[in-house]
Amino acid sequence: MRLTQGTFSYLPDLTDEQIRMQIQYALDNGWPISIEYTDDPHPRNAYWEMFDLPMFDIKDAVAIMAEVTKCREAHPNEYVKVNAYDARLGRQTTALSFIVNRPKHEPGFRLDRQAAADRQIRYTTHAYATDVPSGKRYRDE
Amino acid sequence: MSESVPEPQAAALDLNAAYRDSQVDEVLGALDRELIGLVPVKTRIREIAHLLLVDKLRAQVGLHSDPPPLHMSFTGRPGTGKTTVAMRMAQILHKLGYIRKGHLVVAQRDDLVGQYIGHTAPKTKDVIKKAMGGVLFVDEAYYLYKPENERDYGAEAIEILLQVMENQREDLVVIFAGYKDRMDTFFQSNPGLGSRVAHHLDFPDYTADELGEIGHLMLEKLSYKLTPEAERTFAEYIRLRMTQPQFANARSIRNALDRARLRAATRLFTVGGTVTRDALMTIEPEDLTASRVFANGAD
Numbered sequence: 001m002r003l004t005q006g007t008f009s010y011l012p013d014l015t016d017e018q019i020r021m022q023i024q025y026a027l028d029n030g031w032p033i034s035i036e037y038t039d040d041p042h043p044r045n046a047y048w049e050m051f052d053l054p055m056f057d058i059k060d061a062v063a064i065m066a067e068v069t070k071c072r073e074a075h076p077n078e079y080v081k082v083n084a085y086d087a088r089l090g091r092q093t094t095a096l097s098f099i100v101n102r103p104k105h106e107p108g109f110r111l112d113r114q115a116a117a118d119r120q121i122r123y124t125t126h127a128y129a130t131d132v133p134s135g136k137r138y139r140d141e
Numbered sequence: 142m143s144e145s146v147p148e149p150q151a152a153a154l155d156l157n158a159a160y161r162d163s164q165v166d167e168v169l170g171a172l173d174r175e176l177i178g179l180v181p182v183k184t185r186i187r188e189i190a191h192l193l194l195v196d197k198l199r200a201q202v203g204l205h206s207d208p209p210p211l212h213m214s215f216t217g218r219p220g221t222g223k224t225t226v227a228m229r230m231a232q233i234l235h236k237l238g239y240i241r242k243g244h245l246v247v248a249q250r251d252d253l254v255g256q257y258i259g260h261t262a263p264k265t266k267d268v269i270k271k272a273m274g275g276v277l278f279v280d281e282a283y284y285l286y287k288p289e290n291e292r293d294y295g296a297e298a299i300e301i302l303l304q305v306m307e308n309q310r311e312d313l314v315v316i317f318a319g320y321k322d323r324m325d326t327f328f329q330s331n332p333g334l335g336s337r338v339a340h341h342l343d344f345p346d347y348t349a350d351e352l353g354e355i356g357h358l359m360l361e362k363l364s365y366k367l368t369p370e371a372e373r374t375f376a377e378y379i380r381l382r383m384t385q386p387q388f389a390n391a392r393s394i395r396n397a398l399d400r401a402r403l404r405a406a407t408r409l410f411t412v413g414g415t416v417t418r419d420a421l422m423t424i425e426p427e428d429l430t431a432s433r434v435f436a437n438g439a440d
Contacts, residue, residue: 060275
């Protein structure tokens, strides 16, 4: 099951040139870029691992593409996303965030039903990928 | 890329139209107007602009065109306008589409070289990342290389720069700047660097007349003017200042004018009362004669 988190996730994967242009758009707006990766696809897993530090004062997207490539090489079979942060007062939030790398095979999620007191049912999603310890996930193929 | 292959005998291209469209004329014109003297430098910049324009046209008619290496070295004494020209260079290259962004990043030794093992590479790469799409101006580049200390990390920074200069030509232009003699030894001791720098531009010292013109341009920008007597004093000041040690060309003139403004303000206050608009923008001879230059070098 294809993970749909962040901008563009319902579109086919962006090409490198398209990614570069999206990053350039963010830079032209004055949004610093950071790169993050994870192997836990749960939607509530909001804090991914940082790949190096956020990049400030950069004008040209080519410099950031080099970092994206480096991150993909270091984590080829994990999720990698690019975040652009808008620091303006009143916004101060992530302005753009999209996935630029995903594992070859995404096993998806199952729905767990937990019977609680008074015949209540609690629902939760469980990512099949997290059945194995972190670092050993997505190793097939 | 979906570039249509044009007819080999396509109609003649209009050189002048291409020149106009590139708007490089504007920048070159401003260069001529706002920078006094520097004839050899301006000629070379014009040549580079022409080359890039012709290359663009060649690409249009489907001729092979490799982006020419444009790494440069600017040598000259202090205050001859190296940084100013570098800034203009970034604009020109941007207008001609050689670099994508056209900003200038100024770096010195301490921006590039780290303090301990493993610190240099990330630091240099960080600066290079910031300069991507623009021009990296390495001021006083010879400080990067310290032959007397074999454990110095400067060599590492040079190596990384070299790699980027060779492999990412279309992303970044590097300009090395510094005093002529020391730059020459710097390039001699780093032959790999010297051979990758395509343009060596030497900035000549200004003549007294040129310095006078520069001074007038500066004053004009600050909305000040000299009285006719002050004009004569100013010319005399330049002549005397040029013979003194630590003369830094246009920078010395700027400093002299800044001090003259200071004295002019004080003069207005000692007189007191009301002032006219004219008095607020006039520099009198006594504002200049108070300088130590006229006092036979005594401070």
